[in-house]
Amino acid sequence: MPFSELLVPIKSFLKCETPDEWVKEAIKPENFSMLLLDHLICELKASQSAMFLIRKYAVDKESGNALLEWLKPFEQYIYKREGNWRDLAAKNKLTKSVVPKSNSPYGQDLIDKMVLLIKEELHHFYQVLEMMDHYDVEYKSITPSRYAKGMLKHVKTHEPDTLIDKLICGAYIEARSCERFAKLAPHVDKRLGDFYISLLRSEARHYQDYLELAQSISPEDITEKVVCFGKVEADLISSPDADFKFHSGIPT
Numbered sequence: 001m002p003f004s005e006l007l008v009p010i011k012s013f014l015k016c017e018t019p020d021e022w023v024k025e026a027i028k029p030e031n032f033s034m035l036l037l038d039h040l041i042c043e044l045k046a047s048q049s050a051m052f053l054i055r056k057y058a059v060d061k062e063s064g065n066a067l068l069e070w071l072k073p074f075e076q077y078i079y080k081r082e083g084n085w086r087d088l089a090a091k092n093k094l095t096k097s098v099v100p101k102s103n104s105p106y107g108q109d110l111i112d113k114m115v116l117l118i119k120e121e122l123h124h125f126y127q128v129l130e131m132m133d134h135y136d137v138e139y140k141s142i143t144p145s146r147y148a149k150g151m152l153k154h155v156k157t158h159e160p161d162t163l164i165d166k167l168i169c170g171a172y173i174e175a176r177s178c179e180r181f182a183k184l185a186p187h188v189d190k191r192l193g194d195f196y197i198s199l200l201r202s203e204a205r206h207y208q209d210y211l212e213l214a215q216s217i218s219p220e221d222i223t224e225k226v227v228c229f230g231k232v233e234a235d236l237i238s239s240p241d242a243d244f245k246f247h248s249g250i251p252t
């Protein structure tokens, strides 16, 4: 499937398109390293939040520990600056099969989709490090953008709504990332543009997976909830935002 077709459901899911002002800001040479650094952190965050969900809701203790071990070298590289980034490619593996805890109402489907997603996000993380190496962008820590927090503050505090809302937020983050990669690709260096295009397919599937999981877990139709988060997301994207990041709003 050509990527323009892949974007059709994503564009109708998102309540607004990325404003041109953001694209203009993003392709300024002075924002190049911020864009890559924030992208790197987004890939790690994506794997962390998927892992958090299955550890909290679905897996037994032993599987939970194996999951944490898997993520450890990646987190240590970012938070403690430990290890060599090139060694991380070989560390993207889970050492045991992940099984549901006996009293979990959420099944193997949640686990399987999230484990695959984590694996892919960690692979993307490594690929961004390769890009940073290629373009000579050095890793440094940055502050998080308002985007994810801005959506997560609308998550309900009772179950199963908490889980369902978080899955819907996950769907929006993935869909927006996918849309922005497609927007940026024609304007950046070919190597980076090809990388962005290569990410579209998995991010498009991630958005679908999150949405399907949310509906399968919810006892009710989730359409209204999706519309609600869609408005919040569109507002974060189309309102002024002084802090330029991968998911930021209109630059001021």
Ligand SMILES: [Fe+2]
Pocket: 043, 046, 120, 121, 124, 203
């Ligand atoms: Fe990713």
Ligand SMILES: [Fe+2]
Pocket: 046, 121, 174, 202, 203, 206
């Ligand atoms: Fe993703």
